[in-house]
Amino acid sequence: MHIDELKLTNYRNYEKLALSFSPQINVFIGENAQGKTNVMEAIYVLAMAKSHRTSNDRELIRWGADYGKIEGVVERKYGPFPLELVLSKKGKKAKVNHLEQHRLSDYIGQLNVVMFAPEDLHLIKGSPQVRRRFLDMEIGQVSRVYLHDLLSFQKVLRQRNSILRANQGRNGLQDVMFDVYTEQYIELAVQIMRKRFAFAELLQKWAEPIHAGISRGKEELRVIYEPLKGISPDQSAGEMAERLGSRLAELKSRELERGVTLAGPHRDDLTFLVNGHNVQTYGSQGQQRTAALSLKLAEIELLKQETGESPVLLLDDVLSELDDYRQSHLLNTIQGQVQTFVTTTNIGGINHETIRQAELYHVEAGKASAEKKDV
Numbered sequence: 534m535h536i537d538e539l540k541l542t543n544y545r546n547y548e549k550l551a552l553s554f555s556p557q558i559n560v561f562i563g564e565n566a567q568g569k570t571n572v573m574e575a576i577y578v579l580a581m582a583k584s585h586r587t588s589n590d591r592e593l594i595r596w597g598a599d600y601g602k603i604e605g606v607v608e609r610k611y612g613p614f615p616l617e618l619v620l621s622k623k624g625k626k627a628k629v630n631h632l633e634q635h636r637l638s639d640y641i642g643q644l645n646v647v648m649f650a651p652e653d654l655h656l657i658k659g660s661p662q663v664r665r666r667f668l669d670m671e672i673g674q675v676s677r678v679y680l681h682d683l684l685s686f687q688k689v690l691r692q693r694n695s696i697l698r699a700n701q702g703r704n705g706l707q708d709v710m711f712d713v714y715t716e717q718y719i720e721l722a723v724q725i726m727r728k729r730f731a732f733a734e735l736l737q738k739w740a741e742p743i744h745a746g747i748s749r750g751k752e753e754l755r756v757i758y759e760p761l762k763g764i765s766p767d768q769s770a771g772e773m774a775e776r777l778g779s780r781l782a783e784l785k786s787r788e789l790e791r792g793v794t795l796a797g798p799h800r801d802d803l804t805f806l807v808n809g810h811n812v813q814t815y816g817s818q819g820q821q822r823t824a825a826l827s828l829k830l831a832e833i834e835l836l837k838q839e840t841g842e843s844p845v846l847l848l849d850d851v852l853s854e855l856d857d858y859r860q861s862h863l864l865n866t867i868q869g870q871v872q873t874f875v876t877t878t879n880i881g882g883i884n885h886e887t888i889r890q891a892e893l894y895h896v897e898a899g900k901a902s903a904e905k906k907d908v
């Protein structure tokens with residue numbers, strides 16, 4: 534799939550912007566703070582209905598404006614169709630083919646994107662929250678059911694936590710609603726864990742050969758999803774529910790002490806092993822970069838397999854962070870196959886022939902102009 538056109542109205546530092554794109558490589562060049570990342574972010578928001586940089590949608594609306602709008606024309610196998618997202622102080626409205634979608638889970642997934650930004654290089658080293666977000670965003674793009682379960686789970690978790698908070702410091706808790714929420718919580722948690730197990734397995738399947746290729750056969754990457762101890766992928770849903778239920782019962786007095794839920798998918802993590810060692814603890818910077826790059830390339834393959842079409846790749850300021858060898862590996866892999874958007878302050882830092890055929894856009898102070906020229 535690819536994006537043919539993008540229109541922004543009052544989005545970040547763009548009052549108005551209208552661009553059409555090459556189905557291959559599009560490069561945005563400009564000085565710092567001119568609006569390159571803002572275009573990448575707008576494409577990401579058009580796909581995911583939320584930003585990768587902030588959870589506050591108001592930040593996306595141009596200062597002083599009442600609303601912001603992102604419009605796009607997306608081309609898939611079955612033809613082109615428009616997507617529209619309007620952000621206002623009252624919330625957001627999402628349209629596919631001019632029809633408003635009342636549930637965002639029906640909107641997300643029409644356009645699939647893979648974002649690779651410098652912060653993704655911290656996927657391995659960063660906090661578990663970064664890896665959980667990665668899991669949720671990636672699974673959410675291919676499974677509406679997952680998104681729906683995740684939103685319900687987050688709601689029940691908030692409800693359960695608010696009862697715990699209201700009873701914080703007490704010795705015991707007899708509350709029918711608490712028991713009802715706990716039951717719903719366990720049911721949804723099990724659905725989420727099962728999907729995360731399946732996703733980690735697929736990720737491993739695709740990332741392992743890619744990582745082996747980049748490391749010239751020297752390294753074997755393993756991806757391990759780590760939910761609550763005692764829960765494993767071979768268990769039935771009933772067994773998982775029983776394990777989580779008994780752990781919550783054991784933790785009840787501590788939960789009352791702390792006023793929060795202490796076991797469940799909101800505390801899960803992913804572990805990456807290179808040649809059997811945890812790359813987070815023992816990996817060199819180079820191994821961590823190779824692992825992060827392999828995971829991103831695996832994401833492209835995984836989305837292709839799930840949807841039958843290549844997703845759109847967003848490389849925000851990341852090529853300059855990769856050495857020539859990894860840069861070439863990435864660009865050779867996607868060449869001609871995946872519509873790609875690249876931002877850079879210095880095109881000279883990208884040593885690859887694909888960039889010579891790319892469509893160039895110069896970005897200055899919230900204005901982008903297209904220019905085809907030889908680099």
Ligand SMILES: Nc1ncnc2c1ncn2[C@@H]1O[C@H](COP(=O)(O)OP(=O)(O)OP(=O)(O)O)[C@@H](O)[C@H]1O
Pocket residue numbers: 544545546547563564565566567568569570571572591592593594595596850876878896
């Ligand atoms: N809601 C907003 N309204 C108006 N301007 C905004 C808004 N949010 C951010 N900006 C402006 O957008 C600019 C930043 O743009 P962006 O993050 O796209 O930079 P960039 O070109 O990617 O730079 P770098 O190379 O440093 O990453 C800043 O000048 C910032 O003040």
